Amino acid sequence: MHEMGIAMEIVEIAISSIPDNMKNACVERVNLKVGKLSAIVPDSLRFCFDIVSKDTALSGAKLNVEEVPVIARCRECNLEWTVNEPVFICRECKSGLIDIVSGRELDIISIEVVEE
Numbered sequence: 001m002h003e004m005g006i007a008m009e010i011v012e013i014a015i016s017s018i019p020d021n022m023k024n025a026c027v028e029r030v031n032l033k034v035g036k037l038s039a040i041v042p043d044s045l046r047f048c049f050d051i052v053s054k055d056t057a058l059s060g061a062k063l064n065v066e067e068v069p070v071i072a073r074c075r076e077c078n079l080e081w082t083v084n085e086p087v088f089i090c091r092e093c094k095s096g097l098i099d100i101v102s103g104r105e106l107d108i109i110s111i112e113v114v115e116e
Contacts, residue, residue: 003040006106007048011058014111018057022115027058029112035068035105042067070103 010030018025030049034040042065049063070083074090075097083103089096 003044004048004052006040007045007052010049010063010108011052011056013108014058014061015056017111018113022113025057025113025115027061027111028114029062029064030058031064031066031109031112033066033068033105033107033109035103036070037100037103038106040106066109068102068105071101072098073101074098 010032014027014030018027034042034045045065046063049058049061053059053061071080072083072088072090073080074093074095076095077090077093079090079092080101081091088098090098
């Protein structure tokens with residue numbers, strides 16, 4: 001389960017983002033964008049996050065995961081579409097020359113910190 005390693009990295013990044021002048025701060029929420037091609041199961045990531053954040057400044061924090069769809073663009077006819085099945089050819093001209101525009105993301109968008 002690679003979600004455990006990813007959760008550990010998220011916790012490490014979030015802890016290091018707490019400003020030095022906020023000694024009693026804790027992280028309330030971590031907001032992520034996760035692409036469907038990233039092979040991450042959001043519920044598994046949340047479960048792992050809850051485990052690794054225990055007894056840290058992130059204990060009780062919510063992990064908000066926004067799933068990003070797979071978007072492809074054809075190099076031949078410039079059509080852009082959402083990929084919902086494992087067929088990577090253009091729906092319009094049937095070309096196999098496509099680029100993946102989105103769907104591989106694994107980005108921390110924001111970390112919400114509150115001082116107690």
